[in-house]
Amino acid sequence: MERAPPVFDKPKVELHVHLDGAIKPETILHFGKKRGIYLPADTVDGLLKQISYDKPESLTIFLQKFDLYMPAIAGDREAIQKIAYEFVEMKANEGVIYVEVRYCPHLLANCDVDPIPWNQKKGDVTPDDVVKSVNQGLKEGEKDFNIKVKSILCCMRNQPCWSPEIVELCKRYKNDTVVAIDLAGDESVIAACSDHRKAYEEAERCGIHRTVHAGEVGTSQVIKEAVNVLKAERIGHGYHVFEDEQLYKQLLKQNIHFELCPWSSCLTGACKPIFEEHPIIRFMKDGANYSLNSDDPLIFRSTIDTDYRIARDHMKFTEEEFKKLNINAAMSCFLKEEDKKELVYKLREAYGMVKSQEF
Ligand SMILES: [Zn+2]
Numbered sequence: 001m002e003r004a005p006p007v008f009d010k011p012k013v014e015l016h017v018h019l020d021g022a023i024k025p026e027t028i029l030h031f032g033k034k035r036g037i038y039l040p041a042d043t044v045d046g047l048l049k050q051i052s053y054d055k056p057e058s059l060t061i062f063l064q065k066f067d068l069y070m071p072a073i074a075g076d077r078e079a080i081q082k083i084a085y086e087f088v089e090m091k092a093n094e095g096v097i098y099v100e101v102r103y104c105p106h107l108l109a110n111c112d113v114d115p116i117p118w119n120q121k122k123g124d125v126t127p128d129d130v131v132k133s134v135n136q137g138l139k140e141g142e143k144d145f146n147i148k149v150k151s152i153l154c155c156m157r158n159q160p161c162w163s164p165e166i167v168e169l170c171k172r173y174k175n176d177t178v179v180a181i182d183l184a185g186d187e188s189v190i191a192a193c194s195d196h197r198k199a200y201e202e203a204e205r206c207g208i209h210r211t212v213h214a215g216e217v218g219t220s221q222v223i224k225e226a227v228n229v230l231k232a233e234r235i236g237h238g239y240h241v242f243e244d245e246q247l248y249k250q251l252l253k254q255n256i257h258f259e260l261c262p263w264s265s266c267l268t269g270a271c272k273p274i275f276e277e278h279p280i281i282r283f284m285k286d287g288a289n290y291s292l293n294s295d296d297p298l299i300f301r302s303t304i305d306t307d308y309r310i311a312r313d314h315m316k317f318t319e320e321e322f323k324k325l326n327i328n329a330a331m332s333c334f335l336k337e338e339d340k341k342e343l344v345y346k347l348r349e350a351y352g353m354v355k356s357q358e359f
Helices: 025-035 044-051 059-073 077-093 127-145 160-172 194-205 220-228 239-243 245-253 262-267 279-285 304-315 319-331 337-350
Strands: 012-018 096-103 148-156 178-184 209-214 234-237 257-260 290-292
Touching (some): 012 257, 044 059, 059 077, 077 127, 148 160, 209 220, 220 245, 239 245, 319 337
């Protein structure tokens, strides 16, 4: 089947996408077979039927998908490096010129991690080895595919004991692809438990940028805490901010960036599956600072174009709005100031917004 041309066929910036949710199914099959690890199918179609979906489900069903394929990748340096490299290739093919990819190093490790995830046997890949392997893959990809990539390390809400090490990894690899810390996972778990809070305080102290998954399925209270306590500069999702108009006004004033993921929000049950009534429309109409992102394209059978298509076809997004949101994404990205300026300029140039005297 021929693919329709992309809805926004110009350079794009993506800020919210999970490495472990953006793996090629072929690569999962390859390493499953090579390492003798059980997978629920042995063909690409069969595997996708099990690990991905395209109808609204609950967050619980979504999270269960990782259990099915992560054992094939976790605990193997070569596999980790390869998924990072292929991720960069995938994004370059989608017309993304700058991407920040996120993951939890502990969820790809099988040594010095407690508990060892995915029922793996103990091995020799530590969280530090994971970051090294990802970095290698990302940097090779950057060279080969002419795209800029940085990474964000995720703390998990239900594993506060990992957070002290995650912020240390952010410090150790600062600017060696790592630019920020994130907090992901089940929002019903109280965010501001002391380990997460301390990790975020340390991040702020050391000039590590901060984003937090908040108000996706959780309440506006989680967003409030993310901004006021964890000092998040960006919010992952944040759809539930509209429960608290005063908070929303505060965040608009603070120019907090919202990393919005339309297709994801429908499939995880974060928002009602009626795109014409989606909170994203309100962000757009209010001129909020936000971006469009794919989140977990492997599980959602999507590309970044899926999200732009939804925005155009169901939310009345125009070409001008797409340009504006990408420039907002670039201005809210976690690059160093001079690199950020260069990225913004590159976009404006590609969008025909640079006047000749600026050359
Ligand atoms: Zn996410």
